[in-house]
Amino acid sequence: MKRKFLTEYAICYMNSLTGIITADQLMSGGTLPPEEEQRLSNCHIYAIAARPSVKFKPESLKHQNEKFSGTLTYRVEGKECEFEFGNYSWELEAGAVKLDCPYPHLVVNALTPEGKVTTHMPANIMAMLRARSDTQRHDLNAFQVLYIGQAIGDGSRNAVDRLSSHSTLQRILARAPYDHPDQEIVLFMYEFGHTKIMSSMDGRAVGAIADDENDARFANAVKNPPKKKQSVGMIEAALIRYFQPEYNDKFKIKFPSTKLKTLKSCYDLDISALTVELDSSEVGVFMWSSSVSISNHHTMSFDLVAPLKRASFFNATGIKEMPGIIKATL
Incomplete structure (x- = not known):
């Protein structure tokens, strides 16, 4: 030619720009800080992806000198795997005196002597923080792309609201436990x-x-x-x-x-x-x-x-x- x-x-x-939000964060009805909402308002392309679903290993958790460390567990094709994290800064506030990791070990709570939760750390967020600090590829920073879509609104709703009501996301969340039983859904939003x-x-x-x-x-x-x-x-x-x-x-x-x-x-x-x-x-x-x-x-x-x-x-x-x-x- x-x-x-x-x-x-x-x-x-x-x-x-890349924004990351887990499916449970998106569907829980929580709100984002105004600056983060503004940041994501120009993201009109999104990817629905999957990575291994993680839990804390309760007996591994330590909190000393305002540093949090422990082990995350997950499965790859049915095989149990572990991933250690350490030296995460976590200062207990508002009268909290100890940490608790209740079943099914998806979150660690900071508790007051009366048992009131003051702050918490979900396992999937810890996995994301640990993954973002590592330049080498491993199970928890590798995401399988399941769906690509666009989310251009008319200005009446923000980007997160548009995604949370998206019919395709609802369908994938319904199918995921069957198609990807050991994985969690994460959304990437791109500008x-x-x-x-x-x-x-x-x-x-x-x-x-x-x-x-x-x-x-x-x-x-x-x-x-x-x-x-x-x-x-x-x-x-x-x-x-x-x-x-x-x-x-x-x-x-x-x-x-x-x-x-x-x-x-x-x-x-x-x-x-x-x-x-x-x-x-x-x-x-x-x-x-x-x-x-x-x-x-x-x-x-x-x-x-x-x-x-x-x-x-x-x-x-x-x-x-x-x-x-x-x-x-x-």
């Missing part, structure tokens, strides 16, 4: 604030258009990028196509396609490629699915003009095409 234009370009998205147009020039492309038309189309794409709703739709579809989550149906096979309305803005701007990057290294977690290897940084690349018999942003004369590019269909 040959280049139609001397310059080809791609629109590139990368997440700029994709890093957007850029990248260009590539092929000075050896024979017959490529290199006049004012070439320059004008690039300038138009830079000045008139896809609107937010269009961008969110493309990012959602790209993530679904890449991760192939088990609870998604749409876009698992038919993205990208020249017939999809989701990509109309790209074709209108003559954008020949799309890339989406999902980075989770900043929050200390690794993502995977049944079709994607585990990593803390995933890059997905899409050739949008392959069915038009035309070289894209990824192609240059005499240079071998990079592997892993997903090509559009008619």
Whole structure:
């Protein structure tokens, strides 16, 4: 295939913010601090994921010199596993004098002499804190992507409220005990604030258009990028196509396609490629699915003009095409 234009370009998205909330936090009806609520209000893409469900090992728990330590237990394919944590700062307040870990050992409570709970630490939150402090992959910071969705509201409800009433989340929570009995559901909320147009020039492309038309189309794409709703739709579809989550149906096979309305803005701007990057290294977690290897940084690349018999942003004369590019269909 040959280049139609001397310059080809791609629109590139990368997440700029990642919020994490466990399903039990979301469904318990609690509220977030105003600053956290504001932070998450711009998160329009979410992933429903699973990781091993954790409990405290009561006999291992210690609290000395305002430091909390112990062991978390969990199962992987039925096998009992343990994960130690230590030196977590926990100053007992409001008259609390001791810790208690009642059955089923999902939470540790700080108690007053009268037995009143002053503060508490859930096992899944401790697991998250421990995971985020570790740059190495292990069972408790590895999350299987089960579903990708978008949550763009009309301004009447916040992002957490929209998710808590989402029908797909309700369905997954109902199915999880059967499909993933030893795992808990965690939600990741993403803002994709890093957007850029990248260009590539092929000075050896024979017959490529290199006049004012070439320059004008690039300038138009830079000045008139896809609107937010269009961008969110493309990012959602790209993530679904890449991760192939088990609870998604749409876009698992038919993205990208020249017939999809989701990509109309790209074709209108003559954008020949799309890339989406999902980075989770900043929050200390690794993502995977049944079709994607585990990593803390995933890059997905899409050739949008392959069915038009035309070289894209990824192609240059005499240079071998990079592997892993997903090509559009008619």
